[in-house]
Structures are given as structure tokens and as C-alpha cells.
Amino acid sequence: MRINVFGLGYVGCVSAGCLARLGHAVTALDINRDKLADISAGRSPVQEPGLSSLIAAAVGDGLLQATDDAAWAVARSELSLVCVGTPSAPGGALDLQYVERVCAQIGTALRHAPARHTVVLRSTVLPGTTEEAVIPILNRTSGRRAGRDFGVCYNPEFLREGVAVHDFLAPSRIVIGQLDTASGDALAPLYQSLHAPVIRTTPRVAEMVKYTDNAFHGVKVAFANEIGNLCAALAIDSHEVMEIFALDTALNLGPAYLQPGFAFGGSCLPKDLRALLHRACQAQVVHPLLSAVFTSNEQQKQRGLEMIRRAGHRRIGILGVSNKNGTDDLRESPAVEVLAQLLSEGYDVMAYDHNVLPAAIVGANREYVERQLPRWSSLLCPTLEQLLAHAETVVIAARHDEFADVLDQLRPDQVVVDLVRIRRAHQLGTRYAGLCW
Numbered sequence: 001m002r003i004n005v006f007g008l009g010y011v012g013c014v015s016a017g018c019l020a021r022l023g024h025a026v027t028a029l030d031i032n033r034d035k036l037a038d039i040s041a042g043r044s045p046v047q048e049p050g051l052s053s054l055i056a057a058a059v060g061d062g063l064l065q066a067t068d069d070a071a072w073a074v075a076r077s078e079l080s081l082v083c084v085g086t087p088s089a090p091g092g093a094l095d096l097q098y099v100e101r102v103c104a105q106i107g108t109a110l111r112h113a114p115a116r117h118t119v120v121l122r123s124t125v126l127p128g129t130t131e132e133a134v135i136p137i138l139n140r141t142s143g144r145r146a147g148r149d150f151g152v153c154y155n156p157e158f159l160r161e162g163v164a165v166h167d168f169l170a171p172s173r174i175v176i177g178q179l180d181t182a183s184g185d186a187l188a189p190l191y192q193s194l195h196a197p198v199i200r201t202t203p204r205v206a207e208m209v210k211y212t213d214n215a216f217h218g219v220k221v222a223f224a225n226e227i228g229n230l231c232a233a234l235a236i237d238s239h240e241v242m243e244i245f246a247l248d249t250a251l252n253l254g255p256a257y258l259q260p261g262f263a264f265g266g267s268c269l270p271k272d273l274r275a276l277l278h279r280a281c282q283a284q285v286v287h288p289l290l291s292a293v294f295t296s297n298e299q300q301k302q303r304g305l306e307m308i309r310r311a312g313h314r315r316i317g318i319l320g321v322s323n324k325n326g327t328d329d330l331r332e333s334p335a336v337e338v339l340a341q342l343l344s345e346g347y348d349v350m351a352y353d354h355n356v357l358p359a360a361i362v363g364a365n366r367e368y369v370e371r372q373l374p375r376w377s378s379l380l381c382p383t384l385e386q387l388l389a390h391a392e393t394v395v396i397a398a399r400h401d402e403f404a405d406v407l408d409q410l411r412p413d414q415v416v417v418d419l420v421r422i423r424r425a426h427q428l429g430t431r432y433a434g435l436c437w
């Protein structure tokens, strides 16, 4: 393919060198003339292992050239990749001035472009930027319309400096946020020789994925450091701990616990985290991230409660009160806390959970629920049908299979507050409120 790379920083230089290596004909553009001169001479403008030889070879093979003439470059190519910087503005906002300027240049060039062109934003931008900032500029400056006359994609870059060439050529996935199918179809062949799953989604999802990745990486570093600090205070080898931790790819380093939904609870997680924080305090180890976990968890319960209140009904039915399907453990169950809070506010609340048979709740489990809800057994409906007959607002608080069909069984006057995303597709429209989706 014939492509342009606008912006010769780390992302642009690595993209230009690697895409030429994959056989594409690349034109590199920058406002910095020294960088253009470097490329023309077969040198890399940035220091990155393996990149100099890629760029020298690409220039030698005639697959990479540099110019500052955007109109010329756009007119003779199919794709333009935007890799300019998006630094922090004072106060932390994202400074979009370089993205805006380069889009205006590309848009102006598109005015006279002879063939269909696709503009691909690779810079890191906040969700909504492609649709709300980039496309309006391209439309205005080109006098044409995105989607009809030219394509637009958001295609985040996940490379890490220092191993950027490897990351580019061996990505774990390629994410294409396409304005429409034609836009994605124009971009996908660029990567067809890479062995990685290609995920095609909306620009907004792709923009958010990039921030989700980086937020998670930051959280991981802070988490490991806080565990490390505590280990050091307790004379434990933190590296040995984390090596063993990382061996669990089912619960620790996998998709488990990463579906947005309701608060955590149960007989172990809160108790164990509390004990660990208490020990850290005793050892005088500060742990701002770990302490914030409880604040965040509490906030999620409040968010759920607020949605239930906002639904505006007095008769509430809660589906699922135990901590997990298949267990009747009610200790520190967030659904029990929601139930207790709503009762204290005067709501008429009932609950249903096929796992919870009052006569079978014994020991510490019974003590806990009786402390929270003295008349708890009278609040349990024996059948799902009875619960649905009672409720005006149905709260789905557990991912039990039998609740999946509830979304199809409601009366027109009933609404759902779904704390767990029991099912993705439904026909309820404004009668459905999801906790965080």
C-alpha cells in the first residue's frame, strides 16, 4: 500500500520503518526539517533498538522517503497515519493542537485528492476525539464528507519505547476503530502480514482501549510497588512473591475480575484486604492504592443504590443476594447491604435467590445476616415469579442463569436496574439501566 506517516516521533518513526519493512511504500512527513533530512539520508531521527537498520534498508530499497508537501503526499497515496504528539496541557487536559493542525493540512489536501483516501489517527486521544474533533476538521477543510468521500479510523499504537520495533511487528492485537466498514476495510490490509488478531470496533471503543491499557499498567506498577514496600517492611522477598503471584494466569493475570459490574464482597476478599491494610499500617507502610480499593468498592454500592432510587418506585425486587451462584454464603454480600439500606429508607423490598434457603443458613453466615437484617427470612420470595409480581423496580444483583430471561418477562410498568450485565441485548430501552455500561 502507499501510505503517509505524519509526525516522526517514536510512534511515527517506528511505524514508518516497520511498515516499509512489511513492503509498503511509505512517505514520512514532519514539520521538523532535521527529521526529514535524517530520513532522506537513511538515518533514524529517534533512538530505538533495531530502527536505524530498518530505516536505512527502507530508504535504500526506495520504500521510504520524506517530504513536507502534504498535498503531494496525500494525492498519491491511499492512507495517511497521524502520529503527531498529544502532550499534556497545563492542568492535565490533552493538548490537541498538533492533531488539529495536521488534520487541517490533510483535509486541505483531500480537497483535490483524485482517489478515495483514508485518514487513520494513531496518536493517543480521549474517547470521542475522532468523531468530535478530527472528523469535523477533515470535513470542513476538505469540503467533503467523512464516510461518504473518504474514510476515517482510530488505530491506537501500543508499542513500548526500547522494544518498539518488536512490539510493532509482534503485537498482541491490532485494534481498528472504524467510522464505517469501508474505512476499516481500507486499513486492515496494512497489517495483513502480521500474525495478530484484528479487532474491528468503533472509534470510541478503540480510543478508550488505549487509555484503559495505560491506566491498568499504571495501576499494576503502583500495586506491585505497594506490595513490595510491605514485603520489605516484613522482611519478605517481594520479587519471589510476585513471581509466584504471576504464575496464576487464571485469577491474577487473566480476564477474571475485569468485567465492570457490582462491588466485591464475600467472606474472604474484604476480610483479607482489611487485615493486610491493618498490618501495613502497623508496619508504617503507606499504601494509598490498596486503601483506595475500599473507597472505590463502597462508591460502586452507592452508585447502584442511587440508580435504584432514581428509578422512582417503592416496591423493589432484588434478584440474587448470596455472594456467588451455587453458594448460600451471605457474609459481606453487597446485595444484602443494598437490601438493608433500602429497607432503612422505607422501601418495600423483597429478594429472591434459589441458593438461599433460610433453614439451611447456619453459623457465622446466619449471625452475619441477622445482624444486618433481623427479619431477613421474611424478605425472601420462594419463587422468581412471586418476586417479579411484587417488584416495580427489578434489581439484578447476581449473574445467575435463571435471571437472563427476566429481561423478556417484565410488565410494561416495570424497570430494571442491572448491576451485573446479565445479558447484552434486550428490548427494554429506557426501562433498563446498566450500572456501568
Ligand SMILES: NC(=O)c1ccc[n+]([C@@H]2O[C@H](COP(=O)([O-])OP(=O)(O)OC[C@H]3O[C@@H](n4cnc5c(N)ncnc54)[C@H](O)[C@@H]3O)[C@@H](O)[C@H]2O)c1
Pocket (backbone or CB within 6 Å): 006, 007, 008, 009, 010, 011, 012, 029, 030, 031, 032, 035, 083, 084, 085, 086, 098, 101, 102, 105, 122, 123, 124, 125, 157, 158, 159, 160, 161
Ligand atoms: N512514545 C510512545 O511510546 C507512544 C506509544 C504509544 C502511543 N503514543 C502516542 O503517539 C503519539 C505520538 O507520540 P510520540 O512519542 O511519537 O510523539 P513525539 O512528540 O515524539 O513526536 C511527534 C512528532 O510530530 C511532529 N509534528 C507535529 N506537528 C506536525 C504536523 N503538523 N505535521 C507533521 N508532523 C508534525 C513533531 O515535529 C514530532 O516530530 C502521542 O499521542 C503519544 O501519546 C506514544
